[in-house]
Amino acid sequence: MIISVCNGKGGSGKTTVAMLIALAWQGSSKRRVGLLDLDPQQTATQWVGVTGAPVAIAKSGESFDVLLIDTPPRLESRELIDAVKRADRVVLVTSPSPTDLFTSRTTAEAIKREGAAEKARILFNKVKPRTRLSRDLDDLAERIGLPSLKSYLHDRQAYQHAALDGWSALTPEMEREVFAVAMELNG
Numbered sequence: 069m070i071i072s073v074c075n076g077k078g079g080s081g082k083t084t085v086a087m088l089i090a091l092a093w094q095g096s097s098k099r100r101v102g103l104l105d106l107d108p109q110q111t112a113t114q115w116v117g118v119t120g121a122p123v124a125i126a127k128s129g130e131s132f133d134v135l136l137i138d139t140p141p142r143l144e145s146r147e148l149i150d151a152v153k154r155a156d157r158v159v160l161v162t163s164p165s166p167t168d169l170f171t172s173r174t175t176a177e178a179i180k181r182e183g184a185a186e187k188a189r190i191l192f193n194k195v196k197p198r199t200r201l202s203r204d205l206d207d208l209a210e211r212i213g214l215p216s217l218k219s220y221l222h223d224r225q226a227y228q229h230a231a232l233d234g235w236s237a238l239t240p241e242m243e244r245e246v247f248a249v250a251m252e253l254n255g
Contacts (some may be wrong), residue, residue: 070135071253072155076178077171081162081193083111086138090123091235092243092250096253099133102126106147111132111231112138119234130218141189143178143245152179158188159217164208176213190216191249194223195210 073086086103094101104126121145126135135153139148152158158179162172172190179188190209195202196231209216221227222245229237238246 069157069254070137070155071157071159072137072139073159073161073254074139074148074152074171074175074179075161076148077168078141078231079165080172081170081221081227082141083115083138083168085106085114085159085161085193085221086136087112087121087123088191088221088227088230088246089250089253090134090136091121091188091230093134093254094122095235096247100124100131101134102130102132102136104135104137104151106144106151107138107140112208115231116142116235117178119166119230121234143174148247149178149182152182152184152188155173155184156187159253160190160192160212160214161188162212163194164192164205166208168202169208170243171209172212179214185214188214189253190214192216192220196223208213217249219245219252221245221249 073082090101090103102124103112115127116123137151139151160175162168192205226237
């Protein structure tokens with residue numbers, strides 16, 4: 069299974085989401101999990117180097133049971149378009165912020181142009197509980213133009229700290245939240 073994690077802008081949490089999902093699968097199954105780091109900043113590669121995370125950084129030609137692709141944050145990027153085309157699932161990562169709506173909508177349009185709308189889902193990231201925006205996720209997904217996953221990730225500093233501390237930065241509640249996203253993508 070190939071899962072492309074994308075958004076046409078930086079700062080949406082693509083790398084964090086890709087790494088957390090890879091770690092969830094690596095720790096909970098016998099699957100060989102890899103991550104193809106196409107982001108020019110190579111943050112996922114650095115994350116693995118710093119934490120020793122048990123996620124293989126994929127090289128060309130390698131085979132994995134699950135391959136997550138962390139795409140560059142530019143819609144005009146050939147790597148992003150190619151990753152969307154080759155994926156079994158496309159995850160558009162966005163916050164529920166109205167300002168992120170604009171770029172996410174443009175990214176959704178690019179996904180649709182590539183004929184990948186059926187395999188694409190929005191993952192809302194950085195969701196703050198008990199806020200108006202958290203109650204409006206279905207409306208925001210409709211405005212973006214793609215269906216959303218039922219699962220989402222809350223706004224938690226521990227997810228960011230995982231880049232330094234690995235999976236141990238997460239509480240059991242946070243682990244369950246990440247596993248819920250991973251399992252929904254699997255189904």
